[in-house]
Amino acid sequence: MNDVADVVQTFHGGCPHDCPDTCAMQFHVKNGELISVSGNPDHPMTRGGLCVKLKDYEKRHYHPNRLLYPMKRVGPKGTNQFERITWDEALDTIVDRWQALINHEGPRAILPVSYLGNQGLVHGLNGGDAFFNRLGATVCERTFCGEGSCTAWLLTVGPTAGVDPESFIHANFIVIWACNSVSTNLHHWHIIKDAQKRGAKVVVVDSFASKTAKEADWHIAPKPGTDGALAMAMMHVIIAEDLVDHDYVEKYTVGYAELAERAKPCTPEWAANITGIPADQIRLFAREYATTPPAAIRIGVALERSYGGSQAIRAVTSLPALIGAWRHVGGGALQFPVWEHPYKFDVICRPDLIPEGTPVVNILQLGRALLGETPLEVPIKSIMVWNTNPVTQSPETDKVIEGLKREDLFTIVADHFISDTASYADIVLPAAMGAEQEDMILSWGHLYLTYNTKCIEPPGEALPNNEIFRRLAQRLGFEEDNFKWSDSECLENYVDWSSPACKGIDLNYMREHGFARLNVGTKDDRAPHREGNFPTPTGKCMFMVEGAKNFVAGPFRQMYDGFQPGEDLDPLPAYVPSREAPDTNAALAARFPLNIISPKSHGFINSSYANMESKIRVQGEQYLMINPVDALARDVQDGMMVKTYNERGAFEAVARVTTDVNPGIVVATLGYWRQLNKGTVNCISSAEYGDMGHSNTFSDNLVEVELV
DSSP: OOOGGGSOEEEEEEOOSSOTTOOEEEEEEETTEEEEEEEOTTOTTTTTOOOTTTTTHHHHHTOTTOOOSOEEEOSSTTSOOEEEOOHHHHHHHHHHHHHHHHHHTOGGGEEEEEOTTSOBTTTSTTTTHHHHHHHTOOEEEOOSSSHHHHHHHHHHHOSOOOSOGGGGGGOSEEEEESOOHHHHOHHHHHHHHHHHHTTOEEEEEOSSOOTTGGGSSEEEOOOTTOHHHHHHHHHHHHHHTTOOOHHHHHHHEEOHHHHHHHHTTOOHHHHHHHHOOOHHHHHHHHHHHHHSSSEEEEEOGGGGOSTTHHHHHHHHHHHHHHHTGGGSTTOEEESOGGGGSOBOHHHHHOGGGSOTTOOEEEGGGHHHHHTTOSOOSSOOOEEEEESOOHHHHSSSHHHHHHHHTOTTOEEEEEESSOOTTGGGOSEEEEBOOGGGSOEEEOOSSSSEEEEEOOOSOOSTTOBOHHHHHHHHHHHHTOOSGGGGOOHHHHHHHHBOTTSGGGTTOOHHHHHHHSEEEOSSOOTTTOOTTTTOOOSSTTSSEESOOTTOBOOOOGGGGTTOOTTOOOOBOOSSOOOOOOSSSTTTOHHHHHHSOEEEEOOBOSSOBTTBTTTOHHHHHHHOSSEEEEOHHHHHHTTOOTTOEEEEEETTEEEEEEEEEOTTSOTTEEEOOBOOOGGGSSOOGGGSOOOOOOSSTTOOOTTOEEEEEEEO
8 A cells, every 4th residue: 555655646836937828737746746747627718738838847847957056156157167055155145245335336236137937926027126126226127028018008098907818709800919829828829719610700910920820710911010000000991981989989088089180191002011911901801800899809919029019009909999899798909917916016026115216227238238338327246137037038149148247247146047147147046946936926818816836845955036035135134024924924915815806815715726716707798898997097098198108017117116218108009110121221121131020939938948858849949930032042941050140149040941931031939048059039139129118129120141
């Protein structure tokens, strides 16, 4: 008879990765070891399925290259020469170096660098914010993904979750705009496929034939950065052909007359010249969208990735109100449902601790800041990096690396592996993984809270992120309650359990059930804006916002209000051309004639998993998709090694000659590790901001391709 210790125990988990799905998982543990994971079959949204990245999550926990002990650098930066030290030595070194910096330069010489490598409320994006705000460090503004989209969405419809993703089952016309759902939003795609099977028409708007586009009823492929022209032309058709829901517009919107005037010159013929989509196709798209209720739009984060991307999102977000789509269950638009999640970001981040006048450095321009190209009164002399890998994720990668090589820069990295960024660190700290720490996982793709159980001990001497910050806070003498809370106490304080959305839900319920749907209506009855009720200052959808100023949403800048961008914004949506495109920058295009876009990889989640051989086999080695016309002009054949380059940098990849991309466009997916390749795609990416929210411009870059 088996001893009780041999019994396999099952615990509730939540996928911590930067993905809208936030899968409800099950951890299967035997003798204190995580032996497998599975999806929770009871979860209505994720339905027991896990993506190709996560389905063998236990292998990541026990990977032979897992970082197990604190390490200090003993060789040149970037050479991966480290030796093991104790936690006491690591923490004492950090605190001693920081206190010396604070005494000589002030705390602003220290910069935290993090993102959503973990989406937990305790150990994720904002988990270190209170610590660094108390320290008085320079604030990190983190706009890798979706922040311009947030600015545009909040200006137009306010902090609403919009259409319940599960309600798409009721839609008859579904637009997936700049989102490769099959690879990056898989569980929502299952719902869309169910709707498609019962007769809904699915349209994918994307600049190349992604896995999702190939499964749609209709793929519309505008040139990169021209989606705003397409949306404005749709408006033109809807207004000119009187497909407007005038009752809805009159009662529940602001600025229709001005919007109609703005859209008047935006004819399909005008847009055809910009987007490359025939005018008759634009007319048909607009007509079908306006006359097939309920119509639902899923806005992908990739829509913001050009200079005019956020204005494009304002235009797309205005379409549902124009046709009264919000009247219907399954009608309207979906961006980030997180706006209706009852998280207490002020408690998590403690912006009240930030000293007045603290400067801000944006993570997109990390390389510039480290090289002194950003005007800062106090230069950055130390960074601490966790939950991100800026050497692959930040643009202008070569500048980031040059900055990290500075001998006077004291760099600490907490990670699971010696990542590209960790290879340049002075101190590397081993961080715990999902099954090794208690947390609740933020979701930006559905309306469920998700609990994650600590069910195994971390291997070696790895520690959860929050424990690392607790120990640092103790050494620095921080007395605020936040720095003494256990992870469980953090969860009690980080969620507004008294909110109407949490009626009947508390932490004990979460521990027992693993997930809970918020009380915000059901997929079969939720139509939050049937009668307006938008969470905007007017309670209406804002086609026009007078006096609008540019801003970055609080959670992406440690909830700090200081030094917001603040520029005047156009009161109305509009098409704003790209900075780098053959049609807008002929001189640059003469040297670098190809637009490049860099979508997320199917086998990796950003740079996570890109060091695991099993995932590389799924994803394939670093590749560049190129149209046969462009390949022929460069003597490139399928399978050849090519170099893609511009003035900012270069990377090498295997050519995939394919008609999945149109002439003039090349595609290279994101996440590959530089340690395993000759450069990665962000070597060529610009760190210039988009039009709102200090958004990225990862799809607004010109390059040339040649044989290696």
